[in-house]
Amino acid sequence: MAGEEYSQRTGDEGAVRAAPLPPGWDTAVDIDKPPATVPDPAEVQVPEALREQIETIMARYPDRHSAALPAMRAAQEAHGWCSPLAIDQVASVMQVTPAYLSSVATFYDMLRTQPTGPRYVYVCTSVACHLRNAKAVYDAIAEEARDQDLEGVEVREFECLGACDMAPMASVDGRYVGPLDDSDAHELVAAIREGRIILPGRGLEDADYRLPWDPDAETAQSAGPEATGSELHRKTQPQEPEPPHPDVSPPGGTVKDRPEEEPEGQ
């Protein structure tokens, strides 16, 4: 009980824990059950494509354990997340215990141990993006995702994605887009919903991608001058009216926990 009170008081991380969890790995363990052993290949049905993929991966390394991360990635792509079934299938092909794999999966941010995918939007809110107002971009995207009832997409803040030149930015299924503005949130979420390309011309992998302040930008990019304008506009707007640190402990917890809380209230 003490733990529950505490978690409600501290906000953010506590609130996530206090919210009811969807079925996944973080549910209580039945300690009366015998420990899981290496699954018998005869008993676990593994899709042929996945089995082949994992076997190819294992062959690349001197030690088959090295395949754990890429194999779980493959399983995650097949199942949408590292579900108990997905882990069992990988364990059966790799001949390791499911416990070993789940211990590894819980360590890494990109392996999902909750069914929150299969698509993702990682909004970078690390130091360099934070300095360029990333929190507002994240808030706008998270709000837009709720408003448009975006389903099957994991929207979360992420630590530095290594693209501070295009800050603030987001990674949508690995496609880096930026610099973003909170006004881009609507289009970004709509494009995900409708399966379109996210912000064409503004992805790092686009052939004509240029940063707005790049001297070549105006010729190479159709949205060049406009992007430059909005960027400069934003930068020259003094940030003074902001409270000392808007992203910390706003009344009612942080935005991080809202997605978990809202469905319950509805």
Added chain:
Amino acid sequence: MSAAETRVLLANIDEPGLQTLDVYERLGGYKSLRKALFDMAPEEVLTELEESGLRGRGGAGFSMGKKASFIPKGAMDKFLCCNADESEPGTFKDRLLMQKNPHQLIEGCIIGSIAAGANKGFIFIRGEYSHQADILEKAVAETYAKGYLGAGILGSEHDFDLVVHRGEGAYICGEESALLDALEGKRGNPRLKPPFPANQGLYQGPTLINNVETLCNAPGIIEKGANWFKGLGIDKSTGTKIVSVSGNVQKPGNYEIELGMPVREIIFGLGGGPPAGHEVKCFFPGGSSAPVLTSDSLDLPYTFEAMAEAGSMLGSGAIIVVDDSVPIVSIALRLAEFYRHESCGKCVPCREGTNWTVKTLERIDSGEATPMDLEIMSQVQENILGNCLCVLGDSMAMPIGSMIKHFREEFEQHIEEARAAADLEGMPALGAGELASAQGAGAA
């Protein structure tokens, strides 16, 4: 402002189609590999790299040649790992190198493997860089087809296999021993050192681990010689460095400079300086793990030595500029949250220290803190420093410690103002006397 880039690694970066083997070869690619294979003995390759004074570009700044020379000789399985898990906040140079010029890295890996005598190599790339990993995989396949990789490269006796291995999102995997654990399919926990990876690394074999930018320098050094490389930069900081400028500047981006350029020229000349009407408040000279420097240090030359002397480090070469509109507490908190999230939890000082630093900073921001908390926070940082297996904890302790050192008054003011704004029941406003006595206690 006379700031100009010196493009060596980025010389051909805008060439269309550079990702393909054909274009890379047309621009003189894989010439150095032939030279290293056929005109030089492996020892000579190693000597050349050592002579050049090339220092690791990933953060620690250790001599690359020396690191390679620690690899034991003799016939055994030896490994080369390229650290492409670029996750230091503010750093994005390797992303550019891999996306635009993957073959330069592959050639560097092969040359590194000749120097170290390694026969199996891995490029450990962070999972977030999926686009760059795809490009690398394609480039590696092309290279195999051409016979630059595999058994008996170009008919020589050197064998080298290269695998692109994707991480799954963990900052700690950029630490070399944690990277090895992740590559072995485990949780990315750092290992106790010694033994160092050069003796006992991947699969317990001798392993050479180098950053992407470091390896990308190898082809140039072999082609043009160590003396050419020493001619760039100054003193013990030889060569060029790709500097990632980000934060409150008008033109964030990657700029390749000769080491020794004054920091002011990098921030103002290349990065365009802070937005109009704002001043530089402080900057991280080498990624978020480097202690911050104030505007007093802007005229220092950008070298490993000068940054160390000023009490910081060149680190990964990422300059994050903070302007005067940003409260220092918000930066400290964002930083501490990052390290709390990324701490692997193996060593107590780091796991607990990062957590308590976040909590203290949150209290400072919500008005629940007293000046004593600042002293407690400083002590927490001191107790993390040097007490963990790896430097992740130190990476938080150093910048936070430096912020308290340089901006103590602002912290105190923030505490007072937040306290007054919060108007907490039953908590009297702090008097000047109490503040002074708390300061006295801290100084004593």
